[in-house]
Amino acid sequence: MEADSRLVLPLAALFTAFFVAPLVVLLLLSLHGDIAMQGWTLGNYVKFFSDPFSYSILIDTLLLGVKATLVCLLFGYPVAWLCASAGARWQSVLVFLVILPILTSVVVRTFSWIVILGRQGLLNQIVTGLGLSNEPLRLLYTEVGVVMVLAQVQMPLMVLPILTVLSKLDPNLGDASRVLGAGEWRTFFRITLPLSLPGIIAGCILTYAASITAFVTQTLIGGARLIYMPLNIYQQAVGANNWPFAAALSIIFMITVMIVVGVLGAIGRRSEIHGRA
Amino acid sequence: MTASRSHRVRLDAITHRFGASTAVRDINLDIAGGELVALLGPSGCGKSTLLRIISGFIRQSEGRVLFDDSIADALSPAERGVGIVFQNYALFPHMSVGENVAYGLQAHKWSRERIAKRVAEMLDLVHMGEFAGRKPRELSGGQQQRVALARCLAIDPKVLLLDEPFGALDKNLRLDMQIEVKRLQRQSGITTILVTHDQEEALSMADRIAVMSRGRIEQISTPTGIYDTPQTLFVNEFVGTTNVLRGEFIDGSAVQLEHGVVLPVSPDKIFQQGHAVVVSIRPEQLRFQPAPSDGVFTAIITTVLPLGAQVVYDVALTGGPSLKVAEPRDAEGELREVGATVYLAPASPAACHVFPAS
Numbered sequence: 001m002e003a004d005s006r007l008v009l010p011l012a013a014l015f016t017a018f019f020v021a022p023l024v025v026l027l028l029l030s031l032h033g034d035i036a037m038q039g040w041t042l043g044n045y046v047k048f049f050s051d052p053f054s055y056s057i058l059i060d061t062l063l064l065g066v067k068a069t070l071v072c073l074l075f076g077y078p079v080a081w082l083c084a085s086a087g088a089r090w091q092s093v094l095v096f097l098v099i100l101p102i103l104t105s106v107v108v109r110t111f112s113w114i115v116i117l118g119r120q121g122l123l124n125q126i127v128t129g130l131g132l133s134n135e136p137l138r139l140l141y142t143e144v145g146v147v148m149v150l151a152q153v154q155m156p157l158m159v160l161p162i163l164t165v166l167s168k169l170d171p172n173l174g175d176a177s178r179v180l181g182a183g184e185w186r187t188f189f190r191i192t193l194p195l196s197l198p199g200i201i202a203g204c205i206l207t208y209a210a211s212i213t214a215f216v217t218q219t220l221i222g223g224a225r226l227i228y229m230p231l232n233i234y235q236q237a238v239g240a241n242n243w244p245f246a247a248a249l250s251i252i253f254m255i256t257v258m259i260v261v262g263v264l265g266a267i268g269r270r271s272e273i274h275g276r277a
Numbered sequence: 278m279t280a281s282r283s284h285r286v287r288l289d290a291i292t293h294r295f296g297a298s299t300a301v302r303d304i305n306l307d308i309a310g311g312e313l314v315a316l317l318g319p320s321g322c323g324k325s326t327l328l329r330i331i332s333g334f335i336r337q338s339e340g341r342v343l344f345d346d347s348i349a350d351a352l353s354p355a356e357r358g359v360g361i362v363f364q365n366y367a368l369f370p371h372m373s374v375g376e377n378v379a380y381g382l383q384a385h386k387w388s389r390e391r392i393a394k395r396v397a398e399m400l401d402l403v404h405m406g407e408f409a410g411r412k413p414r415e416l417s418g419g420q421q422q423r424v425a426l427a428r429c430l431a432i433d434p435k436v437l438l439l440d441e442p443f444g445a446l447d448k449n450l451r452l453d454m455q456i457e458v459k460r461l462q463r464q465s466g467i468t469t470i471l472v473t474h475d476q477e478e479a480l481s482m483a484d485r486i487a488v489m490s491r492g493r494i495e496q497i498s499t500p501t502g503i504y505d506t507p508q509t510l511f512v513n514e515f516v517g518t519t520n521v522l523r524g525e526f527i528d529g530s531a532v533q534l535e536h537g538v539v540l541p542v543s544p545d546k547i548f549q550q551g552h553a554v555v556v557s558i559r560p561e562q563l564r565f566q567p568a569p570s571d572g573v574f575t576a577i578i579t580t581v582l583p584l585g586a587q588v589v590y591d592v593a594l595t596g597g598p599s600l601k602v603a604e605p606r607d608a609e610g611e612l613r614e615v616g617a618t619v620y621l622a623p624a625s626p627a628a629c630h631v632f633p634a635s
């Protein structure tokens with residue numbers, strides 16, 4: 001028993017030093033009134049919730065995460081399904097393609113998207129070249145563009161958990177369903193989809209958390225006029241030099257994200273209990 | 278009721294290849310309505326492949342599958358209307374027992390009231406009525422199997438396919454479930470194919486047994502036919518235990534064994550004089566003799582295994598291999614002792630099965 005608890009010490013120390021301590025500092029910082037950092041006050045929190053502009057940024061950010069996650073799920077699930085049903089050799093090729101984005105730097109990935117999405121970019125050249133539109137589409141510096149790029153960049157986080165669950169599914173279940181008279185659609189919606197819910201939830205939590213905090217992607221693709229929480233915090237801290245307010249924003253952002261993830265996680269645990277054989 | 282529900286199933290020259298390897302080869306099987314046929318064979322001999330062909334998951338490379346004289350080859354598994362119980366039962370883990378049984382009926386677009394009635398009826402049939410609300414993981418192995426049976430019988434399948442259904446059960450439960458399945462099968466009169474590599478299971482449950490080896494059917498016969506008159510050495514050795522002795526055919530009625538004894542035989546098939554053969558004699562077909570004479574083995578007992586109702590002796594032939602001998606044990610009868618010299622002969626020439634040596 002004693003040996004067990006001592007083994008935990010290094011990890012606990014690491015956590016305290018690099019996770020708990022900064023959080024405490026952040027919390028204390030957010031309770032200072034102004035830039036001079038004197039006195040204690042909830043002023044920063046009051047300021048946030050009484051300023052429609054501030055909390056509309058929070059809402060936009062949370063919604064951005066929802067959109068990116070949904071797009072990611074829409075494309076990611078079929079990819080995961082394809083990987084799971086491919087033969088062993090194709091599966092490794094497909095999985096490699098899926099995780100490829102992780103292997104390149106986020107800055108490189110984002111800049112290549114700028115090349116693709118820009119007015120003179122690849123996508124617009126194709127669209128105008130095919131005569132689908134006379135005007136180049138506005139994609140860069142729009143939310144549509146941000147959602148597209150986030151969905152692509154976070155794709156592995158969605159695909160891998162779903163793939164894990166799908167490849168562990170007993171293939172006899174699908175066969176049992178078909179032999180009982182169910183077609184492919186019924187088999188998918190009544191058997192495969194419900195049983196892959198734990199993977200979907202896990203993938204959604206990961207992509208959601210990654211999307212709303214993706215500072216580089218949001219800023220480079222969204223430009224200066226689309227402001228989300230990470231950029232907002234950055235501007236308050238570095239631009240306006242208002243560290244206490246930036247700290248308060250961080251705390252608020254963190255707590256809302258924790259609530260969203262917590263709710264998703266609870267749903268996930270329930271579906272896991274249902275799904276277990 | 279029995280006759281109208283029983284469907285005839287025919288496999289006509291079925292061959293199936295996976296790439297370059299042939300999994301099943303030229304299978305012909307005609308199963309009468311209401312019959313229970315066991316596919317018996319060692320691992321990898323193609324039993325499951327054949328079952329998957331019948332259910333429509335695999336399209337055979339050659340040959341035809343017929344249900345009641347109509348060709349089923351173009352039909353999907355959903356359209357064929359077969360019922361399968363998988364080795365691991367494959368119950369839907371996220372659905373209750375009742376929902377599992379209702380699943381196929383919903384797929385067949387039954388009305389809600391009819392489904393509820395049918396589910397209750399099927400669960401009663403397998404004595405699982407009070408478990409309708411449970412999840413599969415809250416059931417024991419035997420109970421899960423009952424649910425799997427109810428689920429596939431609910432849609433009134435043309436034929437019931439059982440792929441090693443008792444493999445996951447312990448011995449006592451297995452016997453119970455074998456009796457139960459046999460009862461259900463008799464009661465419903467449903468044509469059934471049972472895949473197994475357990476010879477006792479095949480012998481006790483099946484009307485007929487098809488013994489398979491390396492993708493082929495070696496013999497199709499009744500359980501007693503398979504046991505008493507095996508047509509190949511493989512069947513003889515796979516079903517039950519036997520003693521195999523090498524020798525040479527002398528004439529129509531005797532074999533010269535390698536270690537000296539000349540054994541009278543009465544084979545179905547006459548071999549050329551001097552043809553190398555093997556003679557197979559089952560342990561219970563060997564009898565102890567009071568004294569040595571022609572066609573009698575002389576041996577020394579090496580092991581005594583009192584197995585309840587019978588005693589099995591391992592004996593070493595002088596100058597030859599060892600044999601197994603089974604003798605019924607009478608209540609007061611003394612066991613023979615290790616080291617004793619004994620004399621043995623087959624019960625009759627017909628008890629010696631002669632096969633060509635491979």
Ligand SMILES: Nc1ncnc2c1ncn2[C@@H]1O[C@H](COP(=O)(O)OP(=O)(O)OP(=O)(O)O)[C@@H](O)[C@H]1O
Nearest residue numbers: 295299300318319320321322323324325326327474
């Ligand atoms: N999908 C497949 N692809 C290639 N070969 C296969 C495939 N399925 C089965 N085989 C091969 O076909 C042969 C027969 O397999 P099958 O599963 O029918 O055997 P079985 O008699 O059911 O064995 P067991 O008792 O172990 O279940 C085996 O040699 C197997 O390796």
Ligand SMILES: [Mg+2]
Nearest residue numbers: 324325326440
């Ligand atoms: Mg098998």
